[in-house]
Amino acid sequence: MGKWFQRRSEYVVIILFFAIGFLLLIFLSPMLWMFLTSFKDRGEFFTYPPVFIPKSPDFSAFFHGLELGGAKGIMDTLIIAGSCTLISLGVGALAAYSLARFRIGGKNLAFWILSIRMLPPIAIVLPLFILYQSLRWLDTYQSLIITHTVMNIPFAVWILKGFFEELPSDLEDSALVDGCNRFQAFSRIALPLVAPGLVATALFCFIFSWNEFLFALILTRSHVRPLTVVITSLIGGHEILWAEISAVGTMASIPVIVLAIFLQRYLVRGLTLGAVKG
Amino acid sequence: MGFPPEFIGLANYIRLFQEARFWNAMLNIGKVLLFGVGSQFLIGLALAILLDRAIRGKTLLTTLFLLPMVIAPVVVGCTWRQIYHYQYGPLNYILQKMSFAPITWLSNPRFSLPSIIISDTWEWTPFMMVVILAGLQSIPDQLREAAAIDGASSWKIFTNILFPLLKPVMIVAILIRVMDAFKLFDLVVLLTQGGPGESSETITYYNYLVGFKHFSLGYAAALSYVQLVVIIVIANFFLRFLKEKEV
Numbered sequence: 116m117g118k119w120f121q122r123r124s125e126y127v128v129i130i131l132f133f134a135i136g137f138l139l140l141i142f143l144s145p146m147l148w149m150f151l152t153s154f155k156d157r158g159e160f161f162t163y164p165p166v167f168i169p170k171s172p173d174f175s176a177f178f179h180g181l182e183l184g185g186a187k188g189i190m191d192t193l194i195i196a197g198s199c200t201l202i203s204l205g206v207g208a209l210a211a212y213s214l215a216r217f218r219i220g221g222k223n224l225a226f227w228i229l230s231i232r233m234l235p236p237i238a239i240v241l242p243l244f245i246l247y248q249s250l251r252w253l254d255t256y257q258s259l260i261i262t263h264t265v266m267n268i269p270f271a272v273w274i275l276k277g278f279f280e281e282l283p284s285d286l287e288d289s290a291l292v293d294g295c296n297r298f299q300a301f302s303r304i305a306l307p308l309v310a311p312g313l314v315a316t317a318l319f320c321f322i323f324s325w326n327e328f329l330f331a332l333i334l335t336r337s338h339v340r341p342l343t344v345v346i347t348s349l350i351g352g353h354e355i356l357w358a359e360i361s362a363v364g365t366m367a368s369i370p371v372i373v374l375a376i377f378l379q380r381y382l383v384r385g386l387t388l389g390a391v392k393g
Numbered sequence: 394m395g396f397p398p399e400f401i402g403l404a405n406y407i408r409l410f411q412e413a414r415f416w417n418a419m420l421n422i423g424k425v426l427l428f429g430v431g432s433q434f435l436i437g438l439a440l441a442i443l444l445d446r447a448i449r450g451k452t453l454l455t456t457l458f459l460l461p462m463v464i465a466p467v468v469v470g471c472t473w474r475q476i477y478h479y480q481y482g483p484l485n486y487i488l489q490k491m492s493f494a495p496i497t498w499l500s501n502p503r504f505s506l507p508s509i510i511i512s513d514t515w516e517w518t519p520f521m522m523v524v525i526l527a528g529l530q531s532i533p534d535q536l537r538e539a540a541a542i543d544g545a546s547s548w549k550i551f552t553n554i555l556f557p558l559l560k561p562v563m564i565v566a567i568l569i570r571v572m573d574a575f576k577l578f579d580l581v582v583l584l585t586q587g588g589p590g591e592s593s594e595t596i597t598y599y600n601y602l603v604g605f606k607h608f609s610l611g612y613a614a615a616l617s618y619v620q621l622v623v624i625i626v627i628a629n630f631f632l633r634f635l636k637e638k639e640v
Contacts, residue, residue, distance in 0.1 A: 133441055145473065233572055233627075235617070241613055329578055346467050346468065347583065360471050367464075386569070
């Protein structure tokens with residue numbers, strides 16, 4: 116970097132530009148392929164040489180994909196991801212506040228909570244399956260909502276704990292002196308001040324639940340059909356409907372892509388469980 | 394599940410450690426960790442250094458690069474299944490245009506696991522990039538400038554100044570990826586179902602087959618415990634690292 120850093124010649128800038136452009140093309144082209152396939156008509160996928168840009172954009176795959184379970188998938192995933200996000204946020208904020216302000220359970224409790232996040236889902240899905248079976252909860256919304264919430268709460272607690280710790284406690288202390296009780300100090304003073312943290316946590320929980328596959332696959336049958344399960348089931352048939360699969364895949368990706376653009380600032384912090392401040 | 398349970402001691406574990414299929418699955422996931430996470434780290438590092446030096450549009454570029462990581466792994470699997478298609482896939486088309494022979498990506502035991510590793514690398518390189526980039530940007534510019542004024546070469550600045558400062562960030566990124574990649578499941582289901590034969594079976598996928606296709610719950614639980622132990626060992630490194638940072 117030395118000499119380049121001081122006076123970047125045009126030559127270097129051009130190389131840099133092309134290197135980044137080339138890598139960007141590699142990283143975006145698979146998604147572009149899926150997006151373009153969703154507009155192909157039946158049979159256009161099965162041609163050689165492959166058609167990159169469909170001749171006449173055909174929206175029928177989107178409607179057909181919605182009929183084949185895509186619409187129900189979007190609804191179910193919204194219900195599950197939405198409820199899971201709300202519960203995780205509520206429980207997470209309360210737990211994180213008490214961990215940050217009162218040091219409940221010392222350091223070890225906080226680390227124990229974090230360790231739940233690292234649990235391999237396959238190791239807990241079997242006992243959960245037996246548990247929900249005896250409760251007659253297989254194939255219900257609540258089983259997936261609870262399971263996703265259990266996986267998300269450690270994350271919510273840990274990230275929000277970081278945000279609360281960065282907040283000086285002076286404001287809450289003066290509110291307490293002025294006659295607020297602890298809960299009011301939490302809900303009226305501290306909570307609004309960590310709003311960015313709440314937004315980031317909510318987005319992360321939502322994306323996790325939206326994209327989750329293993330629990331969804333094992334804990335649902337026919338009554339509840341999350342998007343990831345719908346997409347997988349479309350591949351199972353003897354004739355693979357690539358246009359429909361791509362259309363549902365595109366619809367499943369757009370919300371998380373939009374969220375990721377808003378989330379970008381908090382992404383690093385969230386992804387590394389707070390180990391690296393983004 | 395219909396039979397009354399019978400206590401068999403450690404029989405499941407003994408069977409497990411003698412079974413070739415278990416070791417094959419462990420070997421496969423080992424390859425994913427070595428080659429997959431390894432190349433994610435190297436490409437991610439290169440990308441982070443490139444982006445760190447980009448003059449304009451850094452935020453937009455970072456966002457575009459990280460898109461593969463935020464879309465559902467299931468969607469990633471569907472997309473790559475199309476790309477790897479032997480006859481109609483764009484990848485073989487490009488190979489043929491460059492006058493290479495087309496490759497039976499998913500149905501050849503030699504290429505099934507590498508195909509999964511390539512897709513996983515595509516999906517998770519952005520993670521490494523974003524984390525290392527954050528590390529790079531937290532290093533004050535003055536450090537590099539001072540070294541440059543003192544006459545250090547670009548390479549010297551990287552190895553002697555940036556690399557040591559980045560080491561904690563890199564360790565965190567690699568440990569998190571190792572923990573996640575060890576649980577690799579979605580891509581295996583979508584791309585190969587562990588096949589052909591058992592050539593691309595990972596430990597999580599094998600566990601899924603034993604528990605939910607063969608319904609031998611005791612054996613599946615034993616498999617789960619073995620994975621849990623591995624994850625606990627890795628997680629302990631990670632947590633110890635975090636604790637040291639907090640002190």
